[in-house]
Amino acid sequence: MSTALSTRPPEDDRRPGELTFRELLRWVWRQVTSMRTALILLLLLALAAIPGSVIPQTGVDALKTSNWQSDHPKLTPVYERLGLFSVYDSAWFSAIYILLMISLVGCIVPRTFHYWRGMRAKPPTAPSNLGRLPDHASYVTTEDPEVVLERARLLLKRRRYRLGDGTEAVSAERGYLREVGNLVFHLSVLVVLVGFAMGGLFGYKGGVIMLVGDTYGFANTPDQYDEFKPGSLFQADQMEPFSFSIDDFDVDWLTTGPRAGMARGFQSHLKYQDSLAGAEKSYDLRVNHPLTIGNTDIFLIGHGYAPVITVRDGEGNVVQSGPTIFLPTSQSFQSIGVVKAADAEPTQIGLEGEFYPTVAFSQETGSYYSLLGKPIDPMISMLVYTGDLGMDDGVPQSVYALDKSKTTMLTKKNGTPYRVDLRPGETQKLPNGLGSVTFENVAGVPGGVQQWNKIQISQTPGKWVALTGVVLALIGLLGSLFIRPRRVWVRARREGDGTLVEVAALDRSGGGDVAVVVDELVTTLQGKQREDES
Amino acid sequence: MTDAAWESLSNQAIAAAGLLYFLALLAHLVEWASLRKVPLASGAAASESVDIPGGVALATGPDSDEAEDRARRTALFGRLGYLVTCLAVAVHFVSLFSRGMAADPNRVPWGNMYEFTLTGTFVVAFLYAVLYRRLRLAWMAPIVLAFVLTVLMVAVIWLYSPVAPLTEALSSYWLVIHVVSAIIATGAFTLGGITSALYLVKARALARGADAESGYVARLPQPEALDRVAYRLHAFGFPVWTFAVLITGPIWAHQAWSSYWNWDPKEVWAFITWVVYAAYLHARTTAGWKGRNAAILALVGVATLWFNFIGINYFSTTSQHSYAGGAPAPISAETLQR
Ligand code: HEM
Numbered sequence: 032m033s034t035a036l037s038t039r040p041p042e043d044d045r046r047p048g049e050l051t052f053r054e055l056l057r058w059v060w061r062q063v064t065s066m067r068t069a070l071i072l073l074l075l076l077a078l079a080a081i082p083g084s085v086i087p088q089t090g091v092d093a094l095k096t097s098n099w100q101s102d103h104p105k106l107t108p109v110y111e112r113l114g115l116f117s118v119y120d121s122a123w124f125s126a127i128y129i130l131l132m133i134s135l136v137g138c139i140v141p142r143t144f145h146y147w148r149g150m151r152a153k154p155p156t157a158p159s160n161l162g163r164l165p166d167h168a169s170y171v172t173t174e175d176p177e178v179v180l181e182r183a184r185l186l187l188k189r190r191r192y193r194l195g196d197g198t199e200a201v202s203a204e205r206g207y208l209r210e211v212g213n214l215v216f217h218l219s220v221l222v223v224l225v226g227f228a229m230g231g232l233f234g235y236k237g238g239v240i241m242l243v244g245d246t247y248g249f250a251n252t253p254d255q256y257d258e259f260k261p262g263s264l265f266q267a268d269q270m271e272p273f274s275f276s277i278d279d280f281d282v283d284w285l286t287t288g289p290r291a292g293m294a295r296g297f298q299s300h301l302k303y304q305d306s307l308a309g310a311e312k313s314y315d316l317r318v319n320h321p322l323t324i325g326n327t328d329i330f331l332i333g334h335g336y337a338p339v340i341t342v343r344d345g346e347g348n349v350v351q352s353g354p355t356i357f358l359p360t361s362q363s364f365q366s367i368g369v370v371k372a373a374d375a376e377p378t379q380i381g382l383e384g385e386f387y388p389t390v391a392f393s394q395e396t397g398s399y400y401s402l403l404g405k406p407i408d409p410m411i412s413m414l415v416y417t418g419d420l421g422m423d424d425g426v427p428q429s430v431y432a433l434d435k436s437k438t439t440m441l442t443k444k445n446g447t448p449y450r451v452d453l454r455p456g457e458t459q460k461l462p463n464g465l466g467s468v469t470f471e472n473v474a475g476v477p478g479g480v481q482q483w484n485k486i487q488i489s490q491t492p493g494k495w496v497a498l499t500g501v502v503l504a505l506i507g508l509l510g511s512l513f514i515r516p517r518r519v520w521v522r523a524r525r526e527g528d529g530t531l532v533e534v535a536a537l538d539r540s541g542g543g544d545v546a547v548v549v550d551e552l553v554t555t556l557q558g559k560q561r562e563d564e565s
Numbered sequence: 566m567t568d569a570a571w572e573s574l575s576n577q578a579i580a581a582a583g584l585l586y587f588l589a590l591l592a593h594l595v596e597w598a599s600l601r602k603v604p605l606a607s608g609a610a611a612s613e614s615v616d617i618p619g620g621v622a623l624a625t626g627p628d629s630d631e632a633e634d635r636a637r638r639t640a641l642f643g644r645l646g647y648l649v650t651c652l653a654v655a656v657h658f659v660s661l662f663s664r665g666m667a668a669d670p671n672r673v674p675w676g677n678m679y680e681f682t683l684t685g686t687f688v689v690a691f692l693y694a695v696l697y698r699r700l701r702l703a704w705m706a707p708i709v710l711a712f713v714l715t716v717l718m719v720a721v722i723w724l725y726s727p728v729a730p731l732t733e734a735l736s737s738y739w740l741v742i743h744v745v746s747a748i749i750a751t752g753a754f755t756l757g758g759i760t761s762a763l764y765l766v767k768a769r770a771l772a773r774g775a776d777a778e779s780g781y782v783a784r785l786p787q788p789e790a791l792d793r794v795a796y797r798l799h800a801f802g803f804p805v806w807t808f809a810v811l812i813t814g815p816i817w818a819h820q821a822w823s824s825y826w827n828w829d830p831k832e833v834w835a836f837i838t839w840v841v842y843a844a845y846l847h848a849r850t851t852a853g854w855k856g857r858n859a860a861i862l863a864l865v866g867v868a869t870l871w872f873n874f875i876g877i878n879y880f881s882t883t884s885q886h887s888y889a890g891g892a893p894a895p896i897s898a899e900t901l902q903r
Pocket of ligand 1: 064065066067069073131132134135138139217223383511512528842843846847849
């Protein structure tokens, strides 16, 4: 583990300091696998992880990242080139941990052989002068040296020391497993990395917004997802052929206390089949209680409302009807959404606005807001846009946004925006013979408002590998930190009329306190003597 | 007892605990002040001094009655300080317990920053009291007590928030295990950090020569002893932190958010802390990094730990772990880009 160059004098007539290629390689290897390099790489790794916690990461929050990017047009290209939007799979971050792993292997493998020999070795014979060791004690007794030594052997054996041979002194050692623990720890770090990499390469993660109700189903194929993030080696045939629907969704709304209005106790009542022809089963999906089908896990991670809105055009035809997903923007589930009626005649109609589960009016801001997430008095309030919604250009559009560039907003005579404010079951006629908008009252759901759930579905191969790895690492670490390797020697020899017994111990981990061990051994040796004699 | 009664019991108990910590601090200050008049026996005495459990030992100077009196009084105040600290820790626990009982449904007392801070300081004080004899921590008393007292005051004055139920994602028994271990490790690392800081102070004073040593610093154990205590605290904290951050944290994250490691800022910083402490353990066995550099690494570790606890909770908006603002957003922003 030395970091210094070999100090042997050069054997041939090269100038000192000159290296052959092989020596250079060996020197580099020794540098890379030195403890100091590992230490510096560890610190570099810590440093390199910081930017990812400060700069928004595409893999963590894509929306936030793209917002940041449009706010910082100058920095963005620079950051992009440096990989700062996905630090944890950037080349430089990978380089650090790969180097660290190489260093680890290079350090650990040679040590394994070393340990292996050490593991099987007998404890070394006693140094000639035990009094020189920092922790030692001695006493004089009338017993024969052999009796004392035999007793010492017995005592040490019972304390699970390994005994060496030697007749005039006992040498004993324990704590061999410390090195093993250390090895296990370091090797397990590699195991964790493998497990982690498997998840990233072969896994996938996807999300879907599902309407609540047994008429809406989901079958597990990539095109059914709203967002789908496969690993780079993911194969579509890994996907299990399950399907499910959410029959019902319950929420407990807190009505009292400081967090009144907060939701808890979400339950999605799922009906699912784990294969195409499988029997139908049910499961109550809750937060923290995913459903596992084969290798796939299904999670409930969010919920919201999808008011059923019907738009009739100027000719009285229904041009848009169905649940419209509104996205919550606050804890009281004030939500935003849009409706697009591209087939409306004489002109296309777009609605954009908010949904309030329990509506209230603020005199201060002069606008509606939502008091509670629970749908006690639901209402939608939307603005109306007419003109070209831009849906015929062939450019894909977000279903949550209106392209307003070629539309005009309806206004009242006095110039203020014209609003469609509706409670469930109400219809409002649009001016100028444009048609009408209805907020349908859905029977059998809270407040008459349709709901949706955000379901996350993922396969994380290697998660058990990673978990096993960390658990092993922890066990190894405990061994490495708390097993105290130490050597103990007891020598007894005739001196004058009596026998001089010397006891000494050596701590091999640097951190242990072996003075106690010596004291205890001496006390027990003498105590036993008294017991034997009485 | 009603929830409101539990809540006010909790508030009263924390005030009482604060008062007791203050009294304990006073007792230790009297102890150290009266030690000033006792001559240091010799260079070695400083390290010997901590050998007597439960108190700061004294030089056995000239056998005058006055010196002996003073010695007795000093020891008395030392013991008193320790006893009052133990009492304070017990009352502190009552406060935590009743905080949990005040919630409906009853729960573990760590739903927000106030409760985290209460629990964190409890663990620091508890570990100190438990390890007092074993690691001979008498010299640490004034610092630990001042620290706990200050942080408690900050918690009560600025962080207080009324009892509220946990958000859904937080009610999981993995959370209990995860948070207990994270807080225990935080306590150990904090004590370790204090020890490492004192190591640096002591080593510097020694390097400057005996004149630079005075009062408190002169009576600190020798650097080697401080280094060993710091190592044992960190060696205890590191596996616990590993368990919290790399085992139970990911298990819980997997259950709640579907992926066991998200590179969320809180996770990133927990990882950074882990790596820095791994580096600390390495530094202790690497020539040229032993001692001073290792101690500095330990301080960097504590800094990252507390930054994660305070900084990320308050300043990060992306973290799913931001307890400070109450419940997490009802839906992740991911949904918005469809
Ligand atoms: C992923 C990177 C690594 C991590 C997280 C890590 C972690 C640790 C930890 C926590 C210890 C403390 C155990 C103790 O004090 O007994 C340790 C010890 C040790 N590590 Fe590493 N290590 C890493 C890489 C390496 C590398 C690359 C080397 C080789 C150059 C190395 C060599 C050692 C050695 C020799 C010890 C023994 C120290 C002792 O016996 O006290 N480690 N490592």
